[in-house]
Structure formats: C-alpha cells, structure tokens
Amino acid sequence: MRRDIILKLTGFIILNFNCIMAQSQVVSLDKEFFEEIKSIRKVLHNSPEYSHKEENTAKLLLEYLSVTNPDYLFKDIGGHGVVAGYKGREGGPSVMFRCEMDAIKSERGFEHLCGHDGHMAILIGLSRVVSQNRDFDGTVWLLFQPAEEVGEGAALMASDLEKLGVKFDFSFALHNNPKYPLNTIVLHSGVYAAGSVGMEIRFRGAPSHAAYPEKAISPYKAITETVAYMNGLNVDKGTFSDFILGTVVNITIGEINYGVTPGEGYLRMTLRSFADNDLDKLCSMMEEFAREKGDEHNLKTEFAYFDRFPATVNDERANLLVEKAVKKHNLDIQYAKEPTRGSDDFCFFAFNSLSSFFDIGNGLDGEDIHQSGYRFSDEILETAIKIYTTMIYTVKIK
C-alpha cells in the first residue's frame, strides 16, 4: 500500500492513504468482534485524561485507527482531537459521527464517569467496519473530540476542520443515558439541548465609609432588583416562545472590609433557552432592565458575555435515518418529552449540517453520569455499532 503524505500545515499532520478500494473482506459483527471492542473500551477506560490533556488517549486512538487504512487521518485537531475519513465506493454525502475523548475530575482523580470511553470504542468498532466494507456512498468521518466536558473542543475542532476544508452534510452523535432502560433509544425531535450564555453585569458607583452609607453609590439595590426581575421572567409564561431559565451563579459586592460601603458589584448569571431567538430576547431584556436600574441608582452599567452555546437542534431528516435503523433492530424507542436543559457543544457541528443527537439507555440500576458509582454498560457498544452500520449500509444516509 502506498502512502502519500500530501500536506503539512502548522499544527497538523495530514496523511492521505491511497486505499485499495476493492477489498472485499467484510468484518462480521460477531461475538468475537464485540469482545474485542469491549477490551478496547477497557484500555481507553484505564487511560482517563482531563479536558485539553487527552494526549495518551489520542495516541491510543491513532494506533487503533492507523491500521484501518483510513483515506484521511488527522491529529491535533482542536487540541488533541483525531479525525479519520473513509471513502465509499461512490461519491455522495460527507457523513460524520462524533464521540468525546475526555474524562472528568472526581474525588479519586480523573475517571471516565461520562462513558466517553464507551463512545470512543463505538467509533473504533465502526472504523473497522467502514474500512473493510466500502459499499457506501460518500465519505464517513469519525470524529474523536477533546474537551467536551468544558464545552470547548467542538468549536476548536470545527475551526481547524474548516481550515482543512473538511465539511459535513450529516452529523450524528449519541450519549449513553442512565435515566433510561438499557438499550432504549431516546430520540429528540427538534431541540436536543438548550442554548446558553454566561452574562456578567457590572455596576460601578462610589464607595464610602461604612459609617456614612448615604454618601456611597452602592450597587446592591440594582443587583437585588435585577435578580428579582430575572426570577419573574423565569416564571412568566407569556413573553417567550419556549422554555427559558436564568440562574444566578455569582454575586460579588464590595470587599470583606467592615469599614467600607461598597461602590462596585457584579451579578453573574447563566441564561438558557430552547430557542436561540428567546435567548437573544432574554439577554436584551436583562440588559435593558439592568441599565434602567443602573441609571436610577446613578451607577455605570457594563455587560460581558461568556461561553455562548447555540441550542443543539436535530434535523428531522437526520432523525428519521436513526429511527429507521433503530426499528430494523427492533429496539425500544422513546421520544423525549423535552430537550436537555444543559447545553452541548455538538451544536458547533450541528448547525452547519443535518444532524441528529440521540441517547441510548444505560440501564436504570446504576448511578447517573458524573456520579462516583457510574458505570458504562458494555451492551451499548453492540447496539450503537449496529445502529450506525445499519444507517450506513441498509438505510443509506442521503
């Protein structure tokens, strides 16, 4: 097999393997195959690394992927991200499957308590299938995303991939979910996860001696009134098209000094909504109210925003492809009654492509993700690989 190194850009090593497309050997999804995938999951489980530090995980993934002769293999994408691309026999859509690489911090150190080891093993399993059976149209891209837990990896990857000219027509992702019975598939019509933004309001007045509070311009009234306003919006059903929620995450007024009336304060909130235009509206309503209160109390009012995530919205066509494959395996389907309130950085892939993010029940007898007693159920590996392969070869993604 001839290997052409085509490009070398700063920060990336891009390999393009001229693949022998006529390989007819097809991986059989038998017991032996899934035992191997389980053992790969264990290897990844035993190498937990925190967000942005997934160096060894990337090394392991590159070892597993390089032997599958991908047409493209990119490393160091958005940090330690790894991307493998496999061309099908005919031209067609660019189809992406995403998993996450990072572990979380626990009292015992770093641990895979979100099941990302399992999600990675699923895509390694899929790499073995698509590398050997090219009987599909278009290109299958497998994305191993770093720094998902801190919500930063996807945007970084998306920007690096744009520089490389890699685009996706379809994007798919799944997450194990311990709130549902084992192997139940949870489909989300429309919004999968809320959009959110961190809002900081700074009120600046003037301090005074604590004995003469009437001489100070203190921010505390403006802050308490703004919090009350936000709480009112939280329960006001008429103003927004769908769910919104403001949560106070931090209030800082003055300093710990018993001789001083404070002259400056910060109110920090996370605002979230299921509809992106509701989030814009919520931000501008909060700004307008805070500015008004600032003026009323002779304060200077400034705003700053952090960690903006658009809502992750599923496309009905992409959802249908998942649903068709799930039905072929006679798996139980539940349709989520409402989106996840937490935001997900998959939105940075989702909003440029037709995407579907779904959940697979991890079983009800264990603890929730991020809890110290959480365990990933290995049965999901087989279910997920079968759904994805059925989507690629039987349902056909187009």
Ligand SMILES: [Zn+2]
């Ligand atoms: Zn997590």
Ligand SMILES: [Zn+2]
């Ligand atoms: Zn997770």
